[in-house]
Amino acid sequence: MGQQPTLHLLNTCPFCWKVRGVIEHLNLDVKHVPVNGMRLKKELAFAGDWGKVPVYTTSTGEHVVDSTPLMKHLDEHHNNGQLSRNLGDERSQTWLNWADTTLSKATVPILYGSLGSALKTTTRISKLEAFGFVSKRLYAWAGFPIMWGIIARKRVKSDGRAPKQLWHDLLTEFTDAHEGQPFFGGEQPDLVDFAAFGYMRSVSPFPQFKLLEDHANGMAWYNRMMASLA
Ligand SMILES: N[C@@H](CCC(=O)N[C@@H](CS)C(=O)NCC(=O)O)C(=O)O
Known part of the structure; x- marks a missing residue:
């Protein structure tokens, strides 16, 4: 089971909105954690030196970053890759x-x-x-x-x-x-x-x-x- 997955985000960040759409579409139980935009590097240091939102932390504590790969990750792990079905084209x-x-x-x-x-x-x-x-x-x-x-x-x-x-x-x-x-x-x-x-x-x-x-x-x-x- 592990911990509840989290999404560190800025409420107005377009890259975060991409991921949020997939989370809502798949109805995933993810805790949203808004960060202070003036202290991004510090508040995101737990995930290494990426320093940008969104940062997703899985139930096993793994960090996934970068919105498009992150959308794919969620789709693969929680949706049998259904949303990625056309990405071969x-x-x-x-x-x-x-x-x-x-x-x-x-x-x-x-x-x-x-x-x-x-x-x-x-x-x-x-x-x-x-x-x-x-x-x-x-x-x-x-x-x-x-x-x-x-x-x-x-x-x-x-x-x-x-x-x-x-x-x-x-x-x-x-x-x-x-x-x-x-x-x-x-x-x-x-x-x-x-x-x-x-x-x-x-x-x-x-x-x-x-x-x-x-x-x-x-x-x-x-x-x-x-x-x-x-
Ligand atoms: N390619 C990244 C871009 C993420 C990104 O640039 N996020 C902005 C917020 S909208 C950020 O955290 N910028 C902080 C920085 O670049 O230092 C993605 O798609 O997730």
Whole structure:
């Protein structure tokens, strides 16, 4: 039996949302442990020098890191690899890679792409995460110009599209790749669906999610994914 498995996470981390989707879909009994984003290295030192969330600790005390391998691990150990059933195909490998490289880069511009949205985002994060009293305020107010100025504007500029347009284009590309099926994986979702779903869902605690809500096919798929959770 051993100990209850744990998932060390940041509540707003997109990579954590990927894993959380699989945990909920499989209805696994996993304890969520939110960590303080300002003390990640220290709080995650128990798992070696990876220093990033998510970190999953199995019932036997083994640590598994890196969201995509971690999703596969959960699927293999608790679901007979059903979600990974298509990963032998080139199509699935291509789109899994697309989610982890292209779609993953779209979350920062939508959350921090303008000064107003950056402030909304850091304020919201400071409420959702397990910060200490001082670091909470520091993050909300010092974090937003940093995220806006340095990171997001660079990304928005290098793409050229407004963050909303970028998301709409990506959702169109992705849902077109479903080839008329309800999910990328066909009748049922697979690991590629859960990777993409995690990135999109990580925007859901923020007001900017409404910018994605008028993508009809994207939202229809998103709602089917929500309905697939236990
Ligand atoms: N490839 C990793 C990336 C994880 C990652 O970058 N997590 C962020 C939080 S969203 C983090 O912990 N960053 C801390 C750092 O890089 O020092 C995964 O997919 O799990």
